Amino acid sequence: MxxxxxxxxxxxxxxxxxxxxxxxxxxxxxxxxxxxxxxxxxxxxxxxxxxxxxxxxxxxxxxxxxxxxxxxxxxxxxxxxxxxxxxxxxxxxxxxxxxxxxxxxxxxxxxxxxxxxxxxxxxxxxxxxxQAPTDEEIRLAYEEKSAPLRKTEFRLRHIVLASEAAARDAIARLQKGEKFEDLAKKLSTDTASKAQGGELGWQTQDRLAAPVSAALAGLKNGELASVPVQTAAGWEVVEREDFREKQPPAFEQVKDQIVRGLQVKKFQQHVDTLKAAAKIDMPAVPSASPRPASPSPAKP
Incomplete structure (x- = not known):
């Protein structure tokens, strides 16, 4: 202790x-x-x-x-x-x-x-x-801090194209058996991902464009969206590779850290209460006198 x-x-x-x-x-x-x-x-x-x-x-x-x-x-x-x-x-x-x-x-x-x-x-x-925090306070603080860390993640590929017609044509070619990776390298305008065959890796749902997130949510793992989605980048052809729920650290793993945070918060509130009840006189700190300007060098 x-x-x-x-x-x-x-x-x-x-x-x-x-x-x-x-x-x-x-x-x-x-x-x-x-x-x-x-x-x-x-x-x-x-x-x-x-x-x-x-x-x-x-x-x-x-x-x-x-x-x-x-x-x-x-x-x-x-x-x-x-x-x-x-x-x-x-x-x-x-x-x-x-x-x-x-x-x-x-x-x-x-x-x-x-x-x-x-x-x-x-x-x-x-x-x-x-002033130790109660078990209920600790648990509530954990839920409050961990809630934003519970996130849905998708692993996906995409091909970005300039027009809806081009995107629909790409979907048709994929449905006929062409490999997504090969087509992304040939057609995608996204220079950051085309070299990897359109691979974007794991992305949290809140970081994806809303139309892409909605399309992925309606797919199964390994399934291609049957229609393209429009985003700020262009018309996207998306394929859902995998899905998972990102979990926050376990309660016991972060309990001590949460307790310390609650104690610091309680202590600061205690100090604020003491200050509010006290009569405190704080005279203004005198400002430093400005330094005199350095003389200009004499002209020859």
């Missing part, structure tokens, strides 16, 4: 505006270091008490969850290297507290931004875990 949540929250980071640019791995390592401008020095550290800390520095534990997901378990020695790095970060954080760096508004803003990213990510993950 954790892997599924990590994948989904990464998708939410890409899709949700206020989480744009977030990185779950980075957030995990920053989750213990953040404060808002104007807060006291003590509030710059969350009171984390893991049962099995990765390390303890001057009495302060570092949780094992501080190791980014992509480094677990990692190659031999990688975890030791990551632990050393986390210990160094904790030492530097304690040093920053001694130096009262959070009293600097610029530093406090950076820490506040890091905390905002980490906590917003936690809120997103909490919402995902507690």
């Amino acid at each position: 954790m892997r599924h949540t990590a994948t989904l929250t990464a998708a939410i980071c890409a899709g949700a505006v206020f989480l744009q640019g977030c990185n779950p791995a980075d957030n995990a390592s920053n989750s213990g270091s953040g404060t808002s401008p104007g807060t006291t020095q003590a509030s710059a550290r969350l009171d984390v008490k893991p049962a099995d800390p990765l390390a303890t520095v001057n009495g302060r534990p570092i949780p094992r969850s501080a190791i980014p997901q992509q480094h677990r378990p990692g190659p031999p020695g990688a975890s030791d290297k990551m632990r050393d790095e986390l210990v160094q970060r904790e030492l530097l954080r304690q040093e920053a507290e001694k130096q009262a760096l959070l009293a600097d508004p610029a530093v406090a803003e950076k820490v506040d931004n890091a905390l905002r990213m980490a906590v917003s990510q936690a809120a997103a993950e909490y919402f995902i875990e507690h």
Whole structure:
């Protein structure tokens, strides 16, 4: 479940505006270091008490969850290297507290931004875990997405001619025993298919001209249309070679993808609701000053 949540929250980071640019791995390592401008020095550290800390520095534990997901378990020695790095970060954080760096508004803003990213990510993950789509919602979404993928396909040949009379003559010749392939190579004006004997391969019904689609629907496999059909290309002689119903992917094959899509949709709706209920003041961003024009080179 954790892997599924990590994948989904990464998708939410890409899709949700206020989480744009977030990185779950980075957030995990920053989750213990953040404060808002104007807060006291003590509030710059969350009171984390893991049962099995990765390390303890001057009495302060570092949780094992501080190791980014992509480094677990990692190659031999990688975890030791990551632990050393986390210990160094904790030492530097304690040093920053001694130096009262959070009293600097610029530093406090950076820490506040890091905390905002980490906590917003936690809120997103909490919402995902507690707002799972129902089986009915998943099934309805599957039907909605799969319906357009259920398509009728015909495999066919055609000969395109300039006039109805020429097309009827071609049909008569085919009915007398001439091969469709040979006649298409001799007569068809469709340069794209004549070299293949008029072969068009599998075509979905919605991509065919309406008269051609209707003619094929009334034929059996291997049967020639007894009358030509007129299309924008000219007068066509058509032969139905085969027929099949193109099916969408099976439900179980795409279920996880559908669930992720529904969760992202629910999450975005949740964010939209929060925005609608909030009082948000967004001052206009000042436009950049135009650059002065470069002086023209002096004429000799």
